[in-house]
Ligand SMILES: C[S@@+](CC[C@H](N)C(=O)[O-])C[C@H]1O[C@@H](n2cnc3c(N)ncnc32)[C@H](O)[C@@H]1O
């Protein structure tokens with residue numbers, strides 16, 4: 001193997017560029033890890049009291065004390081428990097395990113969370129920080145979605161960040177959070193806000209509206225149809241016909257121009273994340289529509305863009 005030309009002369013420049021390009025891909029994870037380090041050292045992203053410089057919007061979202069901070073999400077996603085499964089993608093493609101998370105840890109994500117307080121805590125904080133962000137935009141920009149509703153159940157509503165904010169903003173609405181018993185254990189409700197420990201695959205309490213924020217992307221089509229079926233029962237159990245309100249991504253179609261490249265790439269990162277941690281995926285509009293009709297709904301309306309996610313109202 002020592003007598004052939006490794007690099008044909010005329011292609012040397014192209015090959016060196018290709019090598020540099022691959023190096024960039026190899027070390028992409030250094031971006032994530034350096035960001036995590038900077039956050040943990042709490043050295044950067046300080047507000048400058050003397051206003052010599054201004055923070056960008058992105059830096060502001062990394063401030064520890066900003067209620068809308070994305071830092072809890074970063075801390076959870078880059079914890080070794082959630083990065084380890086990526087080393088098991090190849091093994092998972094060749095075995096029968098449900099997810100790479102199972103292959104790495106020997107159990108499902110939610111069984112792990114139930115028994116490991118640390119993951120449960122990181123994950124709850126990550127979800128709550130996003131929930132604060134989204135619900136403030138929702139109440140500010142999309143309040144018409146809640147017009148005329150007397151009751152709402154936030155299915156998989158976690159520790160109740162969204163339901164609490166909705167109950168405060170619309171005092172005539174009765175809000176309920178349904179989540180797994182270990183998630184809502186010990187949480188105190190109020191007159192306008194109830195917590196129910198249960199299983200959304202079994203039953204969803206009746207209401208005018210069911211909210212599913214960041215739920216359906218965690219599950220495969222068959223599982224989603226079951227959840228949506230329970231939601232449909234919940235909004236049609238009286239003679240009043242309610243609606244399901246979904247907040248999740250609608251994967252954009254690839255376009256010719258570069259404008260939406262980063263957005264689509266981020267949506268596809270989430271698609272991979274859902275495959276690695278749980279049994280879910282991100283869906284395009286056609287795939288969403290099929291889910292709704294397969295679950296027995298008759299119509300849907302995509303009303304608002306919430307960054308990379310959308311608000312979808314689904315009608316029985
Ligand atoms: C990705 S989190 C989304 C939390 C919240 N909706 C938000 O967007 O901030 C998914 C939630 O679904 C809950 N969950 C998972 N399986 C469930 C089940 N079978 N019944 C009810 N809730 C469930 C989890 O505990 C978790 O709180």
Ligand SMILES: O=c1cc(-c2ccc(O)c(O)c2)oc2c(O)c(O)ccc12
Nearest residue numbers: 082109110113214215217218273277278
């Ligand atoms: O690590 C994750 C795990 C889950 C998840 C865990 C337990 C469940 O019972 C469930 O239904 C979903 O969902 C995520 C998610 O939805 C994200 O957007 C980002 C990360 C995750």
